[in-house]
Amino acid sequence: MSGQAESGAPGKRDRMETGEKEARKRYETWLQSPVFDQDTKRELEMLKGDAAEITDRFYRELEFGTGGLRGLLGAGSNRMNRYTVRKATQGLANYIRKEHREAKGVAIAYDSRRLSPELAEEAALCLAANGIRAYVFESLRPTPELSFALRELGCTAGIVVTASHNPPEYNGYKVYWEDGAQITFPRDSEIIREVSEITDYGQARTMSLEEAREQGLYQVIGREIDDRYIEEIRKLSIHPEIIREQGKDLKIVYTPLHGTGNLPVRRILKELGFQKVWVVPEQEKPDGGFPTVSYPNPEDKKAFVLALQLAGEVDADLVLATDPDADRLGIYGKNTQTGEYEPFTGNMSGMIILEYLLSQKKRLGRLPADGAVVTTIVSGKMSREITRAYGADLIETLTGFKYIGEQIRLFEENGEHEFLFGYEESYGCLTGTHARDKDAVSAVAMLCEAAAYYRHEGITLCQQMDRLYEKYGYYREDLCTVAMKGIEGAAKIRELMETIRKDPPERIGPWRVQSFRDYETGKVMDRAAGEIRDTGLLRSNVLYFELEDMGWCCVRPSGTEPKVKFYMGVRGESREDAQEKLECLTREVRRIAGE
Secondary structure, eight states: OOOOOOTTOHHHHHHHHHHHHHHHHHHHHHHHOTTSOHHHHHHHHTTTTOHHHHHHHHSSOOOOOSSEEEEEBSSSTTSBSHHHHHHHHHHHHHHHHHTTOGGGOEEEEEOSSTTHHHHHHHHHHHHHHTTOOEEEESSOOOHHHHHHHHHHTTOSEEEEEOOTTSOTTEEEEEEEETTSSBOOTTHHHHHHHHHHTOOSGGGSOOOOHHHHHHTTOEEEEOHHHHHHHHHHHHTTOSOHHHHHHHTTTOEEEEEOTTSSOHHHHHHHHHHHTOOEEEEOGGGSSOOTTOTTOSSOOTTSGGGGHHHHHHHHHHTOSEEEEEOTTSOOEEEEEEOTTTOOEEEEOHHHHHHHHHHHHHHHHHHTTOOOTTEEEEEETTSOSHHHHHHHHHTOEEEEEOSSHHHHHHHHHHHHHHOSOEEEEEEETTTEEEESSSOSSOOHHHHHHHHHHHHHHHHHTTOOHHHHHHHHHHHHOEEEEEEEEEEOOHHHHHHHHHHHHHHHHHSOOSEETTEEEEEEEETTTTEEEETTTTEEEEOSSOOOSOEEEEEGGGOEEEEEEOSSSSEEEEEEEEEESSHHHHHHHHHHHHHHHHHHHTO
């Protein structure tokens, strides 16, 4: 492929200079406008001699993307703060009123991050000032419970203040619609348009908390929703009798990583009948500073250090971690042959649950003829073999669990499928339809039930994973992430994507590219068949390469961070063969990424 544009190119310099000028202009406006409070102005005054920081904070408006906001906390138009949240909420309120849906209200939840309660209250008071009732959780709750709550309460929309698994300096704001899923096309574009039309932060309305309560526009929710949420998860159990048998012996170590999972995860495990559960004491309490981990992400092995120490002390069978908003689950299982704890990727834990669900539903005669499993194009491909083995349909969507949630709604509307399971490679899955987003609380319940079942059968989860490899093939996946921060990074991301798009490789390493999908143009170039066809999915800035020998690679900019992500996967004839292929593919992908 052709090389990237040189960093000193005149076009890039011009764009950067223009961006710096616009940033300085926005900075001065924030200092002078009466809309912004004195604490905000004092923070900005301290930056007067730091041109780079001013540019980074003000070179753009924090983008309200297809899922909402995410960014660094702080003063500035490109930061998460009360003003950017209020502006986003005003745009949402304008959309709700145009749709004449204000009577149903909006449910709001938040996690343990810095300023999450305050930003949730800002959103609620903006809605109230627009005559829209806000149902606000009394304290922090998991994101999937918000998805459940808004449907349970019959709300028009929902808001979660969270930055998921990002580092502690971040926060975010996600928007859900009445079906319980994050907003998708065309509604996301319509809401984005409303937000973009607010050009003055003074246009965003607010009112006092006291006034909102007096008018019945601010209502607190809590335990009653918790009880209903947990009850729906309990209903998902397939073999409660196995849990009663094995629950007294299966040893589980769990860490909520200072987030929202502590109470609901411990409660569901207790109510299902798991009696030997240890919670990592240093990580039990909510703390937005995440003092024991630099990156509160269950995908990161470093997040498990304390949990694995405790697991060794109590001889645990399973080690579990949920991210701060408890929608992702990471696990380690004990290999009884080696005595070591082995990590499971999101694809692996997803396949453990999928095989358990389908095999046991079939065994009990409860597997529907029209059952469907939904995943994303960047997730592992073993599910193709598993669903084929049990006669279920597999549907692939664009990256993002909101598209999986959207499929549940479509199934209900058209009656063509019954939803069985949804999963994505980034450690998120959903059993049941109580929520329409990935749910680590229900994932814990189902994974621990699977562990109890296989323990009853005389094997561990590690041994069950080996059985899946032997039965379906040795599938392995990897992710290469390239960070490109700031105004210059945004331009580099665009250039990298366009370079690959305009000159796609015919080979990646030793493998020929059999087909090339450009989801932005909506076209698939099938080189093996010599034809061009439609992708069948929405337009998105995503490039996908299908390789010989069942390999694949996908490139997309992150929707929430200044990064480009390169996903890849292979299928081998043995564990060693798969590892060799994956290492080769990873090297080639890193070369394409310019690393």
